[in-house]
Amino acid sequence: MSAAQPSPRTVESRGPLTGVVTVPGDKSISHRALMLSALAVGESRVTGLLEGEDVLATAAAMRAMGATIERSADGVWTVHGVGVGGLLQPAQALDMGNSGTSTRLLMGLVASHPITATFTGDASLSRRPMARVIEPLSRMGADVTASPGGTLPLMLRGLCPAVPIEYHLPVASAQVKSAVLLAGLNAPGITRVIEPVPTRDHSERMLAGFGAALSVEETPDGRVISIAGEAELRPQDIVVPGDPSSGAFWIVAASIVPGSDLLIRNVGLNPTRTGLIAAMRLMGADIVEQDARVVGGEPVADLRVRHAPLSAIEVPPELAPSMIDEYPALFVAAAFASGKTVARGAHELRVKESDRIAAMAAALGANGVSTQEFEDGLAIQGTGGEPIPGSGHVATRLDHRIAMSMAVAGLHARRPVLLDDAGPVATSYPAFFPTLDGLLGREPQ
Ligand code: S3P
Numbered sequence: 001m002s003a004a005q006p007s008p009r010t011v012e013s014r015g016p017l018t019g020v021v022t023v024p025g026d027k028s029i030s031h032r033a034l035m036l037s038a039l040a041v042g043e044s045r046v047t048g049l050l051e052g053e054d055v056l057a058t059a060a061a062m063r064a065m066g067a068t069i070e071r072s073a074d075g076v077w078t079v080h081g082v083g084v085g086g087l088l089q090p091a092q093a094l095d096m097g098n099s100g101t102s103t104r105l106l107m108g109l110v111a112s113h114p115i116t117a118t119f120t121g122d123a124s125l126s127r128r129p130m131a132r133v134i135e136p137l138s139r140m141g142a143d144v145t146a147s148p149g150g151t152l153p154l155m156l157r158g159l160c161p162a163v164p165i166e167y168h169l170p171v172a173s174a175q176v177k178s179a180v181l182l183a184g185l186n187a188p189g190i191t192r193v194i195e196p197v198p199t200r201d202h203s204e205r206m207l208a209g210f211g212a213a214l215s216v217e218e219t220p221d222g223r224v225i226s227i228a229g230e231a232e233l234r235p236q237d238i239v240v241p242g243d244p245s246s247g248a249f250w251i252v253a254a255s256i257v258p259g260s261d262l263l264i265r266n267v268g269l270n271p272t273r274t275g276l277i278a279a280m281r282l283m284g285a286d287i288v289e290q291d292a293r294v295v296g297g298e299p300v301a302d303l304r305v306r307h308a309p310l311s312a313i314e315v316p317p318e319l320a321p322s323m324i325d326e327y328p329a330l331f332v333a334a335a336f337a338s339g340k341t342v343a344r345g346a347h348e349l350r351v352k353e354s355d356r357i358a359a360m361a362a363a364l365g366a367n368g369v370s371t372q373e374f375e376d377g378l379a380i381q382g383t384g385g386e387p388i389p390g391s392g393h394v395a396t397r398l399d400h401r402i403a404m405s406m407a408v409a410g411l412h413a414r415r416p417v418l419l420d421d422a423g424p425v426a427t428s429y430p431a432f433f434p435t436l437d438g439l440l441g442r443e444p445q
Contacts, residue, residue: 004423006420006421006423007421007422007423008418008419008420008421008422009407009418009419009422009433010410010416010417010418010419011406011407011409011410011411011413011416011417011419012390012410012413012415012416012417013257013387013410013411013412013413013414014411014440015257015259015440016257016258016259016260016261016307017250017253017254017257017260017261017262017411017436017439017440018259018260018261018262018439019262019263019438019439020262020263020265021250021262021263021264021265021435021438021439022242022265022266023242023243023244023246023247023250023264023265023266023267024050024051024052024242024243024246024429024431025048025049025050025051025240025241025242025243026050026202026240026241026242026243026244026245026268026298027050027052027054027055027101027243027245027246027428028101028174028200028202028243029202029206029238029240029241029268029296029298030046030049030050030055030058030240031054031055031058031099031101031102031105032105032178032202032203032206033046033049033206033238033240034046034049034055034058034059034062034069034077034079035058035062035105035106035109035182036206036207036210036233036236037067037079037081037235037236037238038062038065038066038067038069038079038081038082039081039082039083039084039086039087039109039185039210039233040079040081040083040210040233040234040235040236041081041083041232041233041234041235042080042081042234042235043078043079043080043235044078044079044081044235044236044237044238045076045077045078045079045237045238046076046077046078046079046238046240047075047076047077047237047238047239047240048239048240048241048242048296049075049077049240050240050243050428051071051075051430052426052427052428052429052430053097053098053099053426053427053430054097054098054099054101054102054427054428055099057095057096057097057099057102058099058101058102058105058106059077060094060095061090061094061096061102061106062079064090064091064092064094065082065087065088065089065090065110065115065117066082066086066087066088067079067080067081067082068080079235081233081235083232083233084185084186084230084231084232084233085113085160085186085230087109087110087113087115088115089115089116089117090115090117093117093118093119093120093153094106094117094118094119094120095120095121096119096120096121096125096152097121097122097125097427098121098122098124098125098353098398098400098424098427099121099125099427100125100128100175100352100353101175103119103121103125103130103152104130104132104133104175104176104178104179105175105178105179105182106119107119107130107133107134107137107142107144107156107179108133108137108178108179108180108181108182108183109182109183109185109186110142110156110158111137111140111141111142111156111158111159111162111179111183112140112141112142112158112159112160112161112162112183112184112185112186112187112229113158113160113186114158114159114160115157115158116155116156116157116158117155117156117158118153118154118155118156119152119153119154119155119156120152120153121152121153122398123398124353124354124397124398124399125152125353126147126151126152126153127151128151128152128351128352128353129149129150129151129351130146130150130151130152130154131146131150132170132171132173132176133175133176133179134146134150134154136165136167136176136179136180136183137156137179137180137183139163139165139167140159140162140163140164140165140180140183140184140187140191141158141159141162141163142156142157142158142159142162142183143156143157143159144156144157160186161186161187161188162183162184162186162187162229163187164184164187164188164189164190164191164192164229165180165184165191165192166191166192166193166194167180167191167192167193167194168194168196168221169193169194169195169196171348172195172196172197172199172320172321172348173199173348174199174200174201174202174203174272177193177195177199177203177225178203180193181193181203181204181207181214181225181227182203184227184229185207185212185227185229185231185233186229186230186231187229187230188229188230189228189229190226190227190228190229191226191227191229192224192225192226192227193224193225194219194221194222194223194224194225195222195223195225196221196222197222197321198222198223198272198321198322199272199321200270200272200273200321200322201216201270201272202270202298204216204225205297205298206238206297207227209236209297210233210234210236211231211232211233211234212227212228212231212233213227213228213231214226214227214228238296239295239296240296241266241268241295241296241298241300242265242266242267242268242300243268243428243429244267244268244269244270244273244274244276244277244326245273245325245326245401245428246428246429246432247264247267247268247303248276248325248326248329249329249404249405249407249408249429249432250262250264250305250439251264251276251277251280251285251287251303251305251329252280252329252330252332252333252405252408253408253411253436254305254306254307255280255285255286255305255307255308255310255333255336256307256310256332256333256336256385256408256411256412257307257411257412258307258385258412259307260305260306260307261304261305261306261307262304262305262306262439263290263302263303263304264302264303264304264305265302266295266300266302267300267301267302267303268295268298268299268300269289269292269298269299269300269301270298270299271299271322272321272322273322273323274322274323275319275320275321275322275323275324275326276323276326276329276330277303278319278322278323279313279315279316279319279323279326279330280310280330280333282313282316283310283311283312283313283333283334283337283341284308284309284310284311285305285308285310285333286305286306286307286308287303287304287305288303288304288305289301289302289303290302290303290304309338309385310333310334310336310337310338310382310385311337311338311339312334312337312338312339312340312341312342312380312382313337313341314341314342314343314344315330315341315342315343315344315346315377317344317345317346318345320345320346320348324346324348324349324352325352325401327343327346327349327356327360327378328356328359328360328401328402328404328405329401329404329405329408330343331343331360331364331371331378331380331405332364332405332406332408332409334380334382335364335369335380335382335383335388335409336382336383336384336385336386336388336412337380337382337384337385338382338384338385339381339382339384340379340380340381340382341379341380341382342377342379343377343378343379344374344376344377345376345377346376346377347375347376347377349377352399352401353397353398353399353400353401353402353424353427354397354398354399354402355397356399356401356402357373357374357376357377357378358373359395359396359397359399359402360378360402360405361373361378362394362395363392363394363395363402363405363406363409364380364388364409365392366392366393366394367388367389367390367391367392367394367406367409367413367417368388368389368390368391368392369381369383369388369389387412387413387414388409388412388413388414389413389414389415390409390410390413390414390415390416390417391413391414391415391416391417391418392417392418393418393420394406394417394418394419394420395420396419396420396421396422396424398421398424399424400424400425400426400427400428400429401428402424403419403421403422403424403425404425404429404432406419407419407422407432407433407436
């Protein structure tokens, strides 16, 4: 996961997107599948794992801490876990690459084991705030030495037995919630997290599925999640559903490019993840759910999405946690709507793989779209369905979602959109560009 040479890419209008696309495994669920399997006693099997760089960083880290993780030729992953409490001291620093989820969740795991780990990452990850996990994990007894500003590289010394805590999440973050719950797995007694606003609940679902004693209670203060520590996890066969955050690019692409008609298969529809679909429907998108089913304990459907005229909206801020990764794609949809879309209440976008408010304002602006930046969001003036001017350079800033969102914008532009580096898409969707070429009826480049 060393910094590769940038790989610039040009995206141009090539007509409608048609056909069938199957989205890859969910990134959040894939991380958790590897981590929990590595903590179960015995052999787990994971089908549909996302084989992107972020998830591979988690796999490498779990191997470095004692788990045996193998991929067979048919794409099924087999994990022999070490048991809760059984993680080993890694011999070298854990290279987290670009992955905030790997970093924060693994910090939680290490916090309650009698081991010390050093976490390093790329330039993007090394700028991201870790104080939000350092704070609760320190209360549980972990000893953390971080770089200035609470960033990577950092060294975390776990404590065993750790101190179970009750923690009110100060920020709507599934990563912080999960870090505390995972630390609680090996702490004696009950660890409790109270989240005022619901965030993605994959950790809760999967911990319960692996046999941890976990309860969720809705109270006037929010959701109270309690986990009993020193748990014994039972190995599982896991099928990872498709990632709605990856499906989002195709939903937006089909909606904005005239003549498009796509069947997007295997889209996870966990209600804590469906904000983009809700917002697109408010804008007038034509999205039909087909063959609703349950995969790996999560609701899944195929989505038929056809081009439709979009209208500007005020994006309901309460949707933010359920579409936090999808704002860049939504901003692109807004660039083709009639009227001015305003999204506020999304301050967290400033601390993702890049500052996504600034990155999208710059990228859209360079391609002739008028935007107005707020501290907590963006306003975008749409074209009313006309192509955007294009011909602008996009700084993708080591951020996969900026690269894919602006690639989608280039599909309905008068002149090509130029990405300075398409490499980051490999973190979450390595097959994105070949898939795009297929939907446009061309062979991969
Ligand atoms: C994730 C939680 C979210 C999301 C990230 C994945 C997870 O981050 O943006 O891509 O898997 O728990 P925050 O917890 O920082 O909101």
